[in-house]
Amino acid sequence: MRLSSIFEGAPNIEIKGLYTDSRKVKKHGMFFCLDGIITNGHKYINQAIENGATCIVHTEKLKKFVDDIAYIKVEDMTATMNQVIAKFYNYPSENMLVFGVTGTNGKSTVTNIIKDIYDHFAPCGYIGTISIEYKDVRRAPDLTTPDPIYLNEILRDMVKDDVKAVALEVSSHGLEQGRVDAIDFDIAVFTNFTYDHLDFHGTIENYFNAKKKLFQNLKSEGIAILNIDDEKSQELRTAVSGRVVTYGINQECDYQAKNLKLSMNGTKFSLVYADKVYPVETNLIAEYNIYNLLAAIASIVESGIPMEEVLKYVNNVSQVEGRLEIIDEGQPFNVIVDFAHTPDGLEKIYEFAQSITPEDSSVISVFGSAGRRDSAKRKTFGEIASKYSDMIILTEDDPRDESAKEIADEIKTGITNNVRCVFIEDRYAAIRQAVEQANADDTVLILGKGDEPFMYREGGRAPWIGDHNAAADTIRKYYLGIGIDD
DSSP, rough: OOOOGTTTTOOBBBBOESSSSSGGGTTTTTOOOOOOSOOOOOGGHHHHHTTEEEEESSSSSSSSOOTEEEEEEEEEEHHHHHHHHHHHHGGGGSSSSSEEEESSHHHHHHHHHHHHHHHHOEEEESSSSSSSSTTTTOOOSSSSOHHHHHHHHHHHHHHTOOOOOEEEEHHHHHHTTTTTTTTTOSSEEEEEOOOOOHHHHSSSHHHHHHHHHHHTOOOOTOOEEEESSHHHHHHHHOOSSSEEEEEEEOOOEEEEEEEEEEOOOEEEEEEEEEEEEEEEEEESSSSHHHHHHHHHHHHOOOOOOOOHHHHSSSTTTTOTTTTSSOOSSOOOEEEEEEOSSSHHHHHHHHHHHHHHHHHTTTEEEEEEEOOTTTTHHHHHHHHHHHHSSSEEEEEOOSSSSSSSHHHHHHHTOOTTOEEEEEEEHHHHHHHHHHHHHHHHTEEEEEESTOOOOOETTEEEEEEOOHHHHHHHHHHHISSSTTTOOO
16 A cells, blocks of 8 residues: 555555554554553664664654655554554455444353354354454454454455454453554444453543443444443443443343243243243353343344344354353363453352352362452452352462462452362462362362463463363363373
8 A cells, every 4th residue: 555545645655564563564564653551662663664664653753764764743643543554454344244342241252152143144253362263264362352453454354255244352451542443343232340450440430431432432323232230331321322222131121031040051041022032042051141142142133133043043152162161071070160350250150150059069269360460359359259169279370470379368368258278379280189179069160261371470471271171181180080090
């Protein structure tokens, strides 16, 4: 693309790539001098030019200029960058149906359910915490919501591959940092709102205001799909200029689940929609997953697919790895892996565990808390765990440069009721201990990491096999004795 077609009056030079990282710039690149949280991109202009940048977009007044380099000074870097990105990649989000899902918990599950069901009608992509997926493509993500350049590049690739829709996890960080400002959302979904990410946002109000941006910026033709049972939905309703659709369980709404019958094998309920009652049977378990399913059903139906067609595919929704994942290797007790890493997330998974565990059996918990991330919730984790657990095994969970033992000690300050608690730093060993200690009909909960294949330590990101794999492996080896030499 020619620079003159991006900026009026600019030189007629070729631009082959867009960059915010000076180390990644290639020949004929445009470098945006972002003033980020950690560093200021203006410091790296020389490196960008050395690596091949022919255009520098900046906001600060520069003292030094290099011949044959185009310099574009702008007032609002985020707004300008998003406009350029959309144009450079030929407005990909305008050429597909875009579902955006935000909320404290449930984003990964809702987006994956949308993809799983919508794929039966037309190719659908997914971008989020777990992966980047469409058709036969699967890539590991860097962020829940990628940076705007990479995000639009992915969407462009999807459009080229004839993908008709995409389900996108929209994080509060991504909204606050303008990563989705160039995205044309058709449907915006709100799951729930609870305490999280105050290490980044500072206050609960700032955190919610970041979430609200998805709905404030939704086009007038867009549809907002809100969880009516969450009180924050009322505030979001006033932020939407387009149509609002509601879903829930406890209050009358557009998509309401009634008469829930929960079990370890699935859930049955009645779905009330448009003055009709539809019997629904799904393999999804736990009440909070029915909220997730309702959000996905509402999204797909509102996109134009009849309810009767959508319901054909809810009975066997693909398992979202690491999200309320039942690990069954033939052992006589329950083992559940879940990504829960917020107080509300823990409370909900514990409530489900309590509902499936006989009174004379035990709930054994394995979890920790991330280093350098919102340390205030650690005591709360201890309080919640001790309310439901018979034994707690504290372990590492992305400790970064903090001591996993000191993090565990902070969690312990909230543990009451004389619940047995031990600290085993190595996460695999902690999971093994829980598995070896479990008796028939007990429930082992392994919380916090889900299927994540890495662990953040002091030296950076290190490989980790994932809680789901660690659980299956320890059950086979140390409980069933499969694969261990006598």
